[in-house]
Amino acid sequence: MSINVHHDSDTDCLTLHLGEHFDFSMHRDFHDACLGTGVKARSYVIDLGEVTRMDSSALGMLLLLREHAGADRAEIRIVNARDELRGTLRVAGFEKLFVLH
Amino acid sequence: MNAILSFFHTRHLVGLAASAAALLVSLLWHPAWLAPVLVIALAAVWIVDARRSAAAAEVVLPEAVDPTPVREALEDVRSALVDELGHATRELHQGLDLLRDAVQELGGGFDGLSQKTGLQQSLLKQIIDVQNGGVSVQDFAARTSDLLEHFVGMIVQMSRESLRIVYRIDGMAKEMDAVFGLLRNVNTIAEETNLLALNASIEAARAGESGRGFAVVAGEIRNLASNSNQFNEQIGSHVERARAAMEQLRGLVGTMASQDLNVALSAKGGIDAMMAHVTESDARTNAVADQVVEINRGLGSDVSTTIRSLQFEDILSQLLQQTRTRLVELQEVTADCTRDIEELACSRIDAEALETRAQRVRARLAVQREKARLRSRGPALQSSMDAGEIELF
Numbered sequence: 223m224s225i226n227v228h229h230d231s232d233t234d235c236l237t238l239h240l241g242e243h244f245d246f247s248m249h250r251d252f253h254d255a256c257l258g259t260g261v262k263a264r265s266y267v268i269d270l271g272e273v274t275r276m277d278s279s280a281l282g283m284l285l286l287l288r289e290h291a292g293a294d295r296a297e298i299r300i301v302n303a304r305d306e307l308r309g310t311l312r313v314a315g316f317e318k319l320f321v322l323h
Numbered sequence: 324m325n326a327i328l329s330f331f332h333t334r335h336l337v338g339l340a341a342s343a344a345a346l347l348v349s350l351l352w353h354p355a356w357l358a359p360v361l362v363i364a365l366a367a368v369w370i371v372d373a374r375r376s377a378a379a380a381e382v383v384l385p386e387a388v389d390p391t392p393v394r395e396a397l398e399d400v401r402s403a404l405v406d407e408l409g410h411a412t413r414e415l416h417q418g419l420d421l422l423r424d425a426v427q428e429l430g431g432g433f434d435g436l437s438q439k440t441g442l443q444q445s446l447l448k449q450i451i452d453v454q455n456g457g458v459s460v461q462d463f464a465a466r467t468s469d470l471l472e473h474f475v476g477m478i479v480q481m482s483r484e485s486l487r488i489v490y491r492i493d494g495m496a497k498e499m500d501a502v503f504g505l506l507r508n509v510n511t512i513a514e515e516t517n518l519l520a521l522n523a524s525i526e527a528a529r530a531g532e533s534g535r536g537f538a539v540v541a542g543e544i545r546n547l548a549s550n551s552n553q554f555n556e557q558i559g560s561h562v563e564r565a566r567a568a569m570e571q572l573r574g575l576v577g578t579m580a581s582q583d584l585n586v587a588l589s590a591k592g593g594i595d596a597m598m599a600h601v602t603e604s605d606a607r608t609n610a611v612a613d614q615v616v617e618i619n620r621g622l623g624s625d626v627s628t629t630i631r632s633l634q635f636e637d638i639l640s641q642l643l644q645q646t647r648t649r650l651v652e653l654q655e656v657t658a659d660c661t662r663d664i665e666e667l668a669c670s671r672i673d674a675e676a677l678e679t680r681a682q683r684v685r686a687r688l689a690v691q692r693e694k695a696r697l698r699s700r701g702p703a704l705q706s707s708m709d710a711g712e713i714e715l716f
Binding site: 245246250253257258276277278283286309310313 | 588
């Protein structure tokens with residue numbers, strides 16, 4: 223599985239460690255990990271530390287997660303993104319929708 | 324020794340030497356006060372000389388000495404002094420004219436410079452205004468950047484919707500799988516029905532003649548089971564095709580969802596670099612323009628200071644005019660006094676007349692001195708050109 227999911231039950235925080243390619247091939251895993259469960263965590267952490275390539279479907283998935291987590295009330299942090307990914311996220315205006323670390 | 328003394332007495336050599344020295348001094352040195360001083364000194368020397376020579380003439384030479392050479396010498400001195408003073412007056416006048424012309428031209432030149440500086444300043448202001456008011460490269464870059472962000476936003480939205488569709492398709496595929504499962508159940512029922520019908524027909528055959536009708540019903544049921552099987556297979560193949568089509572659709576939508584954002588990213592980088600460059604170059608241009616405006620302002624103030632300084636012409640003109648008046652008066656005084664001194668020196672007159680003449684010369688000089696005193700007390704001349712006040716006399 224190219225996504226590692228870790229749920230901290232104390233803080234109700236769902237952490238997703240994504241694999242090297244965060245793209246369409248991952249959509250089903252992503253869905254199963256956080257969208258399809260029907261359960262909402264209080265907060266989410268998306269760890270992009272290992273990701274080297276990311277396309278628009280990855281951003282689409284993140285937007286769907288945001289909708290799933292309650293849109294403006296969602297608390298989603300994107301961490302460990304390398305500079306070029308950070309640039310992509312910024313061009314897409316994600317720094318207004320997510321917390322970029 | 325006596326002969327030499329009498330020669331000095333009769334020829335008035337002391338007076339002549341003093342006159343020559345005075346002439347030399349007045350030619351070499353031109354302060355306004357020198358002329359009256361020289362005239363007074365000369366008059367005194369001549370009076371003393373004449374008296375001494377008269378006494379000598381009385382004592383040593385009782386006969387009257389021919390006064391013509393003295394008269395001529397005095398005449399020469401007077402005409403030399405008067406001519407020189409006249410020259411000085413004319414030169415002063417000429418200088419005054421030259422000064423006035425030069426100052427006028429300088430003033431005109433600086434006025435032109437001032438106007439052109441003003442024009443330059445207003446043109447520069449226009450350029451700056453146009454630069455600030457019009458559509459700048461910065462605006463263009465900002466708009467392009469906005470457009471790019473909008474474009475990227477649209478792509479991401481499209482990806483999101485595509486993913487939503489894909490998830491829906493996945494959901495439908497699950498439903499399809501459920502239909503497949505149900506179909507398998509239907510198949511089992513058909514097979515069991517078939518088996519049941521077979522058993523029924525066997526039982527009918529064992530019953531013989533009485534079971535014939537039952538055998539017909541069992542055959543019909545077998546037919547039904549077989550038909551049902553055929554329908555099942557048909558439905559199964561349709562569902563299979565639908566699943567394949569959905570899989571295809573899923574692939575297509577997936578392709579739509581996976582757009583490469585690197586092009587947009589590098590374009591964004593290019594625009595950012597351009598923006599930074601334009602901002603820097605704008606800042607540099609503004610700094611230079613500010614500097615030029617500052618220089619122009621300094622130039623304008625320099626020019627106005629210079630124009631103000633040209634007032635020195637007024638003051639200088641006043642001074643020179645005054646000097647000229649003094650020279651003209653000196654000319655008159657010189658003429659009058661030398662004439663009297665000539666009379667004193669050359670005419671044979673008694674002591675009383677001598678005293679009267681001397682009195683007259685002194686009185687004339689006193690009048691001149693008084694005039695000079697009054698003039699120096701008169702309206703004060705401006706002595707400096709400070710602080711932009713323009714005083715006109």
